[in-house]
Amino acid sequence: MRVAITSKSFNAPHWREFFDETISVDEVPRDCLKPEVESIWISTAIRGWKQLASSLMESNKVVVILTLSPSSEEAKVAFGLGVRAYLHAAASAELLQNVSTTIAAGGYWLPQDMLLRMVGQFNDVLPAKQVNDSKLACLTHRELEVCREVAHGHPNKRVAKNLGITERTVKEHLSRSFAKLNVKDRMQLMLLMNGNHFR
Known part of the structure; x- marks a missing residue:
């Protein structure tokens, strides 16, 4: 099960094709820790995304960061927290699937230019x-x-x-x-x- 967590102000229409559930919140949800959730994809549109990612990592969840404005500095922070992938939030459904396959095989994902x-x-x-x-x-x-x-x-x-x-x-x-x-x-x-x- 793949879950996306984003702010109420940002959502990509094609996410419905890829994610099993999209949670739009202003505060960190608690129900994303369900055992059946394999990966949690967090948008940087959420205030406190770093704290959310960190707490989910402590719960042994696979975390991916969906950024609104990719930067090397933000990627370093994300991977420093232990996330498995970092990519643009507007990535196509095909790219999201490639990332999912890569992390499911134990790999990591970073945008090609980075x-x-x-x-x-x-x-x-x-x-x-x-x-x-x-x-x-x-x-x-x-x-x-x-x-x-x-x-x-x-x-x-x-x-x-x-x-x-x-x-x-x-x-x-x-x-x-x-x-x-x-x-x-x-x-x-x-x-x-x-x-x-x-x-």
Whole structure:
């Protein structure tokens, strides 16, 4: 059983398709501790969401935070409390299902842009590994520059600004680089650029 707890001022229509129960409250409900509740999804629209999450964690409930305005700082607070996932409250029903599947399997969920930034920050703390130069030799100078920016976890907008090119050009360079390096997405590119090998 999945339960969403939100304020009376915020509710997403598609939640009805996903949650078994949606509780709109101004105060923390007590009945969400029923044994049949597998996961509790708390909206940051609730005053005291941190205290609610903390108390539910003490009751060994799986807690997910639905935020109205995602930020790295808020995500750190949420995961510091022990929650299993942090995502935008307006996420699609399909994404909610993906998150549910991930946490049911024991995993954690973080928005992709935050995850990419976090992986990019590893460049500063992990010992440098040399990427096989022959793998990167197929890239043009500009494609390599774009890939290095992405390896630091920078979004396209920042890559464009740093390199003095348009976001469209960044996308074109990335598209060609993905094909040349035989990678599917930014995460695989980051792992490759950071010297980690994958299949």
